[in-house]
Amino acid sequence: MLTPSKALIAKVCGDDAILDHDFCLKALSNAQANAAKSVNQLMDVAMKEAVAKAHTTLKVIVEMMKKPSSPATLEALKTCQNVYKNSIRSFGMISDELSEDAMSANYDVSLIGPDAETCIKALAAASVNAPEIANGNHDLQYFSSLGHGMTAKMN
Numbered sequence: 042m043l044t045p046s047k048a049l050i051a052k053v054c055g056d057d058a059i060l061d062h063d064f065c066l067k068a069l070s071n072a073q074a075n076a077a078k079s080v081n082q083l084m085d086v087a088m089k090e091a092v093a094k095a096h097t098t099l100k101v102i103v104e105m106m107k108k109p110s111s112p113a114t115l116e117a118l119k120t121c122q123n124v125y126k127n128s129i130r131s132f133g134m135i136s137d138e139l140s141e142d143a144m145s146a147n148y149d150v151s152l153i154g155p156d157a158e159t160c161i162k163a164l165a166a167a168s169v170n171a172p173e174i175a176n177g178n179h180d181l182q183y184f185s186s187l188g189h190g191m192t193a194k195m196n
Contacts, residue, residue, distance in 0.1 A: 098177025
């Protein structure tokens, strides 16, 4: 039998607005999500997880920037650094925005996925092979999609 919070997670992750149901279930499979009593609380948990993952990738980028590299590689890493700083700030604002205007939160979270594309293209143009950053970009896109799907139902 599902607990109320697990039923809420299953309902949110099973919604048509959520593009990747498996990612949603994985992202919301922690103690904080299991304690959530509302979609807003689940959204807060998801955005905190997104911030934590983005911070981890930003640390990787900063460490790579400290190593000797070509000007093109350094420029690509700077581009990614900016993307991650902005994403961390944006993911962090979403929970506060939800209480004021769910549509603004929906719009803001939806912009993070395309920002990840900026990093992806910069790395490709400089021929930088960085699996940890690639995984981070994937996470940015999925958390953006997850946040977009969750906030779309809050109007």
